[in-house]
Amino acid sequence: MEGAVLIRKGEQNFNLYLIVEGEFQVEDDAVILDVLKTGELCGEMSYLGADVAVSTVRAVKKSKVLAIEGDVFGRLLGNNGSVQAFVAKLLAARLRKSNAARSRDFESCMSGRLDQIVPAELFQIFHMHQKTGVLTMELPEGEGKVAFREGCLINARYAGEKNQEAIFKILGENKGLYRFTTGLSPREMKAAEIGDFMMLLMEGVKRVDEGLENEDS
Secondary structure, eight states, rough: OOEEEEEETSSSOOOEEEESEEEEEEEEEEEEEEEETTTEEEOHHTTTSSSSSSEEEESSSSOOOEEEHHHHHHHHHHHHHHHHHHHHHHHHHHHHOOOOGGHHHHHHTEETTTTOOOOOHHHHHHHTOOOOOOOEEEEETTEEEEEEETTTTEEEETEEHHHHHHHHHHHOOOOOOEEEEEEEOOHTTOOOOOHHHHHHHHHHHHHHHHHHHHHHH
């Protein structure tokens, strides 16, 4: 139905939605951030670790969606490489499509609390804006650091882990403080990337989901 709210900002959302037919707009305090059409996903930030929805998704016209429960999606993602690649491609496209309305996110995310914005979303914002610098976090197991060069991940340290393993561990945290400092050392400016951004993000989310399942069993 036109005008119907699929996801409401500030409320819990446990599903991902694949748009089968129609069109939706993504809103944040009356600002339209994006328009989603057939074949696109929404609700992914809840799966990436956000406790509540970070924006509202509203139908622009009569639409149909396929709802996928987060735990079902996690199992599907973990067992099927082609699904991982498909979702990574969709999420990457979402980042490229983000318009000027999202540019305010970076300034508001220079420092803050992880109970207000989860690491996965922080990483996406710095990646989207191609920022260079170090994200320092005060986390339950000590200090964590992630270095970005033009939005790419080049270095990470946390709880005795390095690079990819540190990224995966950080993605599982949702409490703590963070700050972003621009600039890198000459050595870091020449360092190789530690992996493809979207694939690291998806692998990290899969591991977090598997960890939650193990806790429940």
